[in-house]
Amino acid sequence: MKRLLVFLLLSLAATVSFGCTGFRLIAKDGTVVTARTLEFDFDLMSEITVVPRGTYMTALTTGWQGLSWNVKYGYVGIDALGMDLLEDGLNEAGLSAGTFYFDQYAGYQELDKAQSRKTLSQYDLVGWILGNFATVEEVKEAIKQVRVYGFTVAHSEILKMPLHYAVYDTKGDCVIIEYIDGELHLHDNPIGVIANSPPFDWHIQNLSNYVNLSSANIKSSKLGQFEIKAISGGTGLLGLPGDNTSPSRFVRAAFYSNGSVRPSNSEEAVTLGWHIINALDIPEGLVINEVLGFVVTRHIAYWSSVKDLTNRIYYYRTYKDMNIRMVDLKRIDLDSGNIRFIPMSYKQQYIDETDLIK
Numbered sequence: 001m002k003r004l005l006v007f008l009l010l011s012l013a014a015t016v017s018f019g020c021t022g023f024r025l026i027a028k029d030g031t032v033v034t035a036r037t038l039e040f041d042f043d044l045m046s047e048i049t050v051v052p053r054g055t056y057m058t059a060l061t062t063g064w065q066g067l068s069w070n071v072k073y074g075y076v077g078i079d080a081l082g083m084d085l086l087e088d089g090l091n092e093a094g095l096s097a098g099t100f101y102f103d104q105y106a107g108y109q110e111l112d113k114a115q116s117r118k119t120l121s122q123y124d125l126v127g128w129i130l131g132n133f134a135t136v137e138e139v140k141e142a143i144k145q146v147r148v149y150g151f152t153v154a155h156s157e158i159l160k161m162p163l164h165y166a167v168y169d170t171k172g173d174c175v176i177i178e179y180i181d182g183e184l185h186l187h188d189n190p191i192g193v194i195a196n197s198p199p200f201d202w203h204i205q206n207l208s209n210y211v212n213l214s215s216a217n218i219k220s221s222k223l224g225q226f227e228i229k230a231i232s233g234g235t236g237l238l239g240l241p242g243d244n245t246s247p248s249r250f251v252r253a254a255f256y257s258n259g260s261v262r263p264s265n266s267e268e269a270v271t272l273g274w275h276i277i278n279a280l281d282i283p284e285g286l287v288i289n290e291v292l293g294f295v296v297t298r299h300i301a302y303w304s305s306v307k308d309l310t311n312r313i314y315y316y317r318t319y320k321d322m323n324i325r326m327v328d329l330k331r332i333d334l335d336s337g338n339i340r341f342i343p344m345s346y347k348q349q350y351i352d353e354t355d356l357i358k
Contacts, residue, residue, distance in 0.1 A: 019037075019039030019040075019196065019244065019246070019249075019282055019287065020036060020037055020038050020039060020098075020099075020100045020101060020195070020196065021036065021037050021193075021194070021249045021250070021253050021280045022034065022035065022036035022098060022166050022193065022195075022253075023035055023036070023192055023193045023194075023253040023254075023256070023257035023273075023276065024168055024172065024174055024191075024192025024257060025192075025257055025262075025263060025269045025272060025273055026172050026262070026269075027262060027263045027264060027265050027266060027268060027269040028263070028264050028265070029264065029265045029266075030310070031263075031269055031308065031309075031310040031311070032094075032168065032170055032172050032308075032309040032310050033266065033269040033270055033306060033307065033308050033309065033310075034096050034168045034192070034273075034306070034309060035273035035274075035276065035277055035304070035305065035306040035307070036088060036100075036166075036194075036277075036304065036305055037277055037280055037281045037282075037301045037303075037304045038078075038087060038088070038301065038302055038303050038304065039281065039282050039287075039300060039301045039302070040302055041300075043302060044080040044081055044087075044302065045080070045081060045082065046078045046079055046080055046087070046302070046344060047078070047079055047082070047341045047342060047343055047344055048076065048077075048078060048314075048316070048327060048341065048342035048343075048344060049076070049077050049078065049079045049084055049086060049089075049339065049340070049341055049342075050074075050075075050076050050327075050332060050334075050339065050340040050341075050342070051071055051074060051075050051076075051077075051084070051127070051130075051131065051339050052071070052074045052333070052334045052335065052336060052337050052338075052339075053071055053072065053073065053074045053334050053335060054071060054336075055070070055071040055131070055338075055339060056068065056069075056070055056071075057069055057070070057071060057124075057127060057128070057131060059119065059120035059121055059124045059128075060085065060121040060123055060124055060151050061116075061119075061121070061151075062151075064113055065116055065117060066117070066121075067117060067118055067119055067120045067124075067128070067146060068117075069131060069132060071131035071132075072131060072132050073091040073092050073093050073095070073130065073131060073132070073133070073134065074091065074092050074329070074332070074334030075089050075090060075091035075092065075127075075130040075131060075329075076089060076090055076091075076314045076327050076329055076332070077089025077090065077126070077127075077130065077314075078303060078305065078316065078344075079341075083123075084127070084339050085123040085124065085126075085127065086099075086126045086127050086130070087099050087126065088126070088305055089126060089127070089130045089314075090130070090307045090309065090312065090314045090329065091130040091131070091329075092312060092329050092334060093133075093134035093135075093169075093170075094134070094169060094170035094309040094310060094312055095129070095130060095133055095134055095135065095136075095139075095167065095168070095169050095170075095309075096167065096168040096169075096307050096309055097125075097126045097129045097130055097139075097165060097166070097167045097168075098165065098166055099122075099125075099126055099163045099164075100163065100164055100165065100166065100194055100195065100196055101161075101162065101163065101196045101197075102162045102163050102164040102196060102197055103162050103197050104162070105162070105164075105178070105180055105197050105198060105199055106122075106150070106162030106163060106164065106178070106179055106180070107179055107180050107181045107182055107183075108122060108148050108149050108150035108179045108182065109147045109148055109149055109182050109184075110149070110182060111149040112147065115147055118145065118146050118147055119146070119147040119148075119149055120146060120147075120148060120149075121149060121150070121151035122148055122149075122150055122151060122161060122162075122163050122179075123151055123161070123163075125148060125163075125165060125177070126165065128146075129143075129165075129167060134169070135169045135171065135173070136167055136168070136169045136171075136173035136174065136175050137173070139167050139175065139177075140175055140186055143177065143184065143186070144184065148179055148184075150162075164176065164177060164178040164179070164194075164199075165177040165178075166189070166194040168192065168309060169309065170309045170310055172192075173188075174188070174189035174190075174192045175187065175188060175189060176189050176200040178199055178200060180199065187200045187201060191204075191254050191257075191258055192257065193250055193253045193254045193257060194250075195246040195247070195249045195250035195253065196246035197246055198246075198247075203246075203250045206247055206250070207251065207254060210239070210240070210251055210255075212239070213237050213238075213239060213255060214236065214237070215236040215255070215259055215260045216236055216260075217230070217233055217235045217236045218230060218235045218236075218238070219235075237255055240252060240255060244282055244287050249280055252279065252280065253276070253280060256276045256279060256280075257276060266308050266310060266311055269308070270306055270308055270315060273306040274304075274306060274315075274324065277304045277306070281301030281304060282300065282301050283300070283301070284319075300319055301319055302318065302319050303316060303317065303318045303319065303344065304316065304317055306324075311330075312328070312329040312330050313326055313327070313328050313329070314326065314327045314329065316344070318344050318345060318346055319346075320345075320346040320347060320348060321344075321345040321346060321347055321348050321349060322348060323345070323348075325345070327342075
């Protein structure tokens, strides 16, 4: 019985995966908005986390002294499992950063304790970026000076979370950070999209397979002398992949977020961000993992966020509560206090307008 339990636990651990997608929108007035989903196989019990300036932070280690820093820029984000280690966030300078699952490819740097004082774990990276930098260019230079190792749970390689990262700033710049075979890879990202494995440069090359796609509706085409007529409207982007694999989500996000009509301002960009998320997140039951014929996990978009980098506003919603909530960084006292947490809503709230009927 114990052997069966161990087998099931290891099988469950081996099936765990993120299914996240991120993208960027730039409005005509220059407003920069980023958005992302977070799909996971079980509830991470995430909360909103507020980290003020001056907070002393230390890297996650196992009995040795890692990198430490004092937070220069206060930030807001979403954590996991009750720890102040962020999966996603936005700082007061308008810098956004987030983690995305990177299975089969993530290979962090070797743990060299002689360089421990400049070493942090893969879980620390988002908080370190948000707490210290204001632009993508600053991040690109600084990250070359630190080492990122893979923190493991219970010394198990199965439980070493493979991650890569997207960082955006108020100028619209974006960089993708990946560690492969112990080497740091920085990719400038002109389209602002990220998904999961394979590596970012593979996804960019894969877009060549969709060079024919256009958002313009096509009413008819010629096949020799025969005219093929469209059955209905909606032929714009005909052939866009609709499944939930990472390559397909990347392609959809790339075309959706770089459409022919740009939003005019922050309000329109945020609204568009939520509509694109609706086309990317994964409802319960569409993607499942099985062990011995039993469904053990379900891929669910537990939460999604839209971040207005220009106006420093963090919007979010959860799978069980589709109402959009917001945190305005400009109205938070980031000069004092401890790290603070806000519970996220996991019960749908409806607006009852029955009494408005006369």
